[in-house]
Amino acid sequence: MAGKRMGRGMLGALALTTAATLAVAGCSGSGSSSSGSSGTAARGGALVVADDSQPLSGLDPIMAQAFNAKRMVAQFYEGLLALDTDTTTLKPAVAESWKQVSPTEYEFTLRKGVTFHDGTPVKATDVVFSLKRIVDPKTHSPYVSLYTFKDVKAVGEDKVTITLKEPQASLLHLLAQPWSAGIVSEQWTKSKSENERKTQENGTGPYKLAAYQEGSLIKTVKFAGYWDKPKPGFDAIDYRLIPDESTRVQALQSGSVDMTQVKLPKNVEALKRRGINVGPTHNVGSYWLGMNAAQGPLANEKVRKAISVGIDRQQLIKIGSQGVGELAGIVPPADPLGAAATADFPNYTYNQAEAKKLLAESGAKDVKLTVALQSEIPEILPTAQLMKQQLSEIGIELEIKQLPFGQLVGNLLSGKWNADMIQLTAALNADASQYLALWFAKGIPSTKIDDPKLWQMMSDAVTKAKDDAERKRMYAEINRYVAERVYMVVPYAAPIAYDVWGPKLKKFEADPSGTRIFLKNS
């Protein structure tokens, strides 16, 4: 009896599964989506974006520094200023105009009619609150050290003045990035807890949050009250979480998503062949090998020079970066203030004999070094392995250790490196000074150098430079100086991610920061 029941049950289950499969197969493809036909940008409809992760630090703009958080807050929030598509020219945004009253004083006039997503107008007091909040230690903003505010004041209804302790060439650029200076509503921000602000927003940006489904989906809709009409172009944008890169590539090819980011050059090539749009190559990812110049074999400058001369950068670019990289210094070439390294950079020319000679002169015997790499990014490993082999030819033994990102950063910041070199890859930062501060800032545990001249150069680039052109020149000099002293070895800079998108998205410009700040133009 029971046997019969079970037998039938099994058959029933099989039949049911088959029937269900067929039934749903029959109604597949019912998902409707409007598609624009004209070539112009603004045309309504919905866009589906696939992201590898959701905002790590939530939606509070000034807490965002990882890609996943920056690219979301860039849709919800804006600064007083904004960047033009060349990523260097400044444009007015929440502020309608600005002027520099003195080297340390700026005045901003707010645009009329700008409202937050909840409908309340932006007031000068909101701007003051937003900027003071960044430097409040209780906020934990990673951008606190980039500002030297002496005072921020509201002057009347629509004017805000910023007074600095010393001149700061980076200020306007910082105010133009949604993450380093997003304008928030004072009343709204105070009414929400820190945790609530991680999954809710109230900015002035082109899109507003419709639903936050942790672990699967972030739904956004066009902000009808946006000041920069007729932007944005889409009625709605869905951000779907798809952690696996090969799945994202499949989803894009099959048309179930319209846009995503990929990291592997082989996927980029495959997508290009299939006629998918691929954003330009932005070499923002300087392959940093920070040197522990404070202790161990690398305290000896000649050993460091031997390493820099003993690696074949051309081969590393060809194989390690799969041909997409270029010569670079600590400040990456695709940073608006960066520049590529040239072949005449000190210690950049591959010369085995010279390397051996330097090593002999250093007096160091049996040099054994360890390099710590981030384990989550397998793409960085071949370069390290190739360097290990190249260095073995000049008599240096390199041991490769792979650590999770959290641990690697923890080791770096605590100053207990547990390695002679730490590898990290640059991503476009809020300001070029951050790259240098991470490795070389004076008086913090992570720094392994003692060089007042470099510190002076770093400070001058922020406070003395008159314009971006001059800052750019100063960072090129710093790149050269770091290469000369070999405080860091940079084999190359390569892209860290490519924006890729299907036919639905028109006139999209992928920016070097990979945060889709120009999505509203599409």
Next chain:
Amino acid sequence: MSSATQVPSPKVRPPEERAARRFAPPPLVLFLGTRLLRGVLVMFLLSIIAFGLVHMLPGNSVDLLAGPYSTPEVRAQLTRDLGLDGPLIEQYTHWLGNVLRGDFGISVFNGQPVRTLIADRLPNTLELAIAATIVSIAWGVPFGAIAAMKRGRFFDRVARSATFLGLATPVFAFGVALVLFASMVMPSWPTLGWVPFTADPVRNVQALVLPALALGLPLGSTICRYMRASMLEVYEQDYMRTALATGSTRLQATVRHGLRNASGPVVTIAGLQLAGMVGQSILIENVFAIPGIGQLTVTSILQKDYAAAQACILLLGGVFVVMNLVVDLFYPLINPKVGGLR
């Protein structure tokens, strides 16, 4: 019916037998009581391991949250604000106390209560696990039975090769292959984009088909092998020979007498697989972008989201403890000799 004096094999458990005689609790209660106590003890040890492991993992959430460009002051402030500055043992007792009151803490990254995170995701993982179990039984049981019936013939050889392939293929590789296949054959199939059942049942089932196949087919291989072996054993039994001798066809004998007798071990395996499947789902959820417990476990461990990671480990361990309890409960029913039930 049940009496302690009738417990078999007195050589094995004389002290328990004596104890049972003194207090005379029903053997089933004793059996379940010890199992339950053992379960609680395991959960307690697991809480220590979960807490210890997560906190011993290199790196910490403050460094990740504040990021490499933060100042030491900001990190110190954040450490204090997150309550990570006290001694570990203090943090543990605080956490355990909260857990016993049903408060699993708040995720430091998205600011949501861990209980909500888990409650949102658990149905998805359970749905996937149940669907995959159905798939694995739907192919494993009939194919195993037929392979046994046609032992040594073509069908048997094909089924055995298929199970071998199923056992050898990693679940995630199979998943990626299915995504590829689906996107070529049925590009419009909503492979990705999980929709909860309550929101849109049709889309939900559509999105479930591929991951259930990816998870269920390889696991069904084990069931298929067990079913085949178990059926072959049954064919040797006297009652099968009698059934065949009294005029039943091989198919009739198999369906009427064989399947039930052969399915004992298969039920056990399927039950334990259901528990294991929650672990396996970690891989599949990543490939098919399903917001489930597996995905939460991986991200929370990678991000050092202590509260969420600890809760996930406790939950995964808890599922095993409960499934073991359930299987233990089933044993006395399947085999009355176990647990002194006669």
